[in-house]
Amino acid sequence: MTIQWFPGHMTRAKRQIEEKLKLIDVVFELLDARIPEASRNPMIDEIVGGKPRLILLNKADLADPVANAAWLAHYQALGHSALLIDSSTGTGVKDIAVRVQALLKEKTDRQIAKGLKPRPARALIVGIPNVGKSTLINKLAGRSAAVTGDKPGVTKGQQWIRTGGGLELLDTPGILWPKFEDADVGFRLAATGAIKEEVLHVDEVGCTLIRYLADAYRDTMVERYGLDALPATLPDMASAADVLADIGRRRGCLGSGGHVDYDKAAGVLLRDLRSGKLGRISLESPVIS
Structure with a gap:
């Protein structure tokens, strides 16, 4: 990113x-x-x-x-x-x-x-x-x-x-x-709203956030969205997209034909993060040398 x-x-x-x-x-x-x-x-x-x-x-x-x-x-x-x-x-x-x-x-x-x-x-x-x-x-x-x-x-x-x-x-x-040469920096700035959303792919940020949360705050994700079948780890963006689709269906983020609108679903996730509805979450920790 x-x-x-x-x-x-x-x-x-x-x-x-x-x-x-x-x-x-x-x-x-x-x-x-x-x-x-x-x-x-x-x-x-x-x-x-x-x-x-x-x-x-x-x-x-x-x-x-x-x-x-x-x-x-x-x-x-x-x-x-x-x-x-x-x-x-x-x-x-x-x-x-x-x-x-x-x-x-x-x-x-x-x-x-x-x-x-x-x-x-x-x-x-x-x-x-x-x-x-x-x-x-x-x-x-x-x-x-x-x-x-x-x-x-x-x-x-x-x-x-x-x-x-x-x-x-x-x-x-x-x-x-x-x-931003560092993809992680770009993701963190995008997820917290430091970058205007017009310059990024919202669904990509949402999937990256899901992968991080599944690893660091899995219980929070399960509680907020009812994701009882959330895997312990999400090895790639495709698996994160499946979780994003699940969130989208649960939150009514559907387009024509009943298909999940991934951008809308990602928007729900990002708003929950930024407002604190997901709980108290940090996206990085200091490196201990």
């Missing part, structure tokens, strides 16, 4: 971030807790350089708690400040200001030593599309200060937003890298 998708506004966003970086005190790198590494844009390290950074594992309420703990420990072991949050429910959001104070303590102490009154910290929020940046900003600001949506590409420009917690936030459009 090699996907190329780099709209013009993303090119502009990269340039604008680089221009604004000199005004920034701390960078919030917002990741999807269900796919932390797949949702990490490798361009971000190059763009933000050595700026203090707080990794925010968003949508943690949708992710597997065991995987959440493993990812948190992983990033902390690498020397990063990391926090589990959910911008929709507010989980962990109040802890962000405390982490920022810790990250900027040396700078703040120097300002105080010089007799200066520290100004509000200026934070840049970066992340791939549909990871929840605007929702987080609105939660921090306590109002609808940024446009939100459940599909990628909603935020088209940049804006400074003041919050009551001693922060000034710069929202930016999501930046996705130009090409």
Whole structure:
């Protein structure tokens, strides 16, 4: 699943971030807790350089708690400040200001030593599309200060937003890298909705997801869709397509002649995953070296 998708506004966003970086005190790198590494844009390290950074594992309420703990420990072991949050429910959001104070303590102490009154910290929020940046900003600001949506590409420009917690936030459009050579990365981004559905085959994503779930979350699949005869493993896409067809029949995803509409069936599966109706599911785990 090699996907190329780099709209013009993303090119502009990269340039604008680089221009604004000199005004920034701390960078919030917002990741999807269900796919932390797949949702990490490798361009971000190059763009933000050595700026203090707080990794925010968003949508943690949708992710597997065991995987959440493993990812948190992983990033902390690498020397990063990391926090589990959910911008929709507010989980962990109040802890962000405390982490920022810790990250900027040396700078703040120097300002105080010089007799200066520290100004509000200026934070840049970066992340791939549909990871929840605007929702987080609105939660921090306590109002609808940024446009939100459940599909990628909603935020088209940049804006400074003041919050009551001693922060000034710069929202930016999501930046996705130009090409995904790794098929697993493409699948994970597609399954969680980071990529517009027009650029992928929905039934292929659905079958790939079924193969993963049958292996990692078989009981969840059986309970949700009544798949009592679900095999322990699905060796190929054809066997996964059979399961997708079963789900389609059970959910009424039928076309003319009573045949299963595989795209509709895959859509049901993906919506269940993204909404949490399938349960708390993570699509990757940290590699332990």
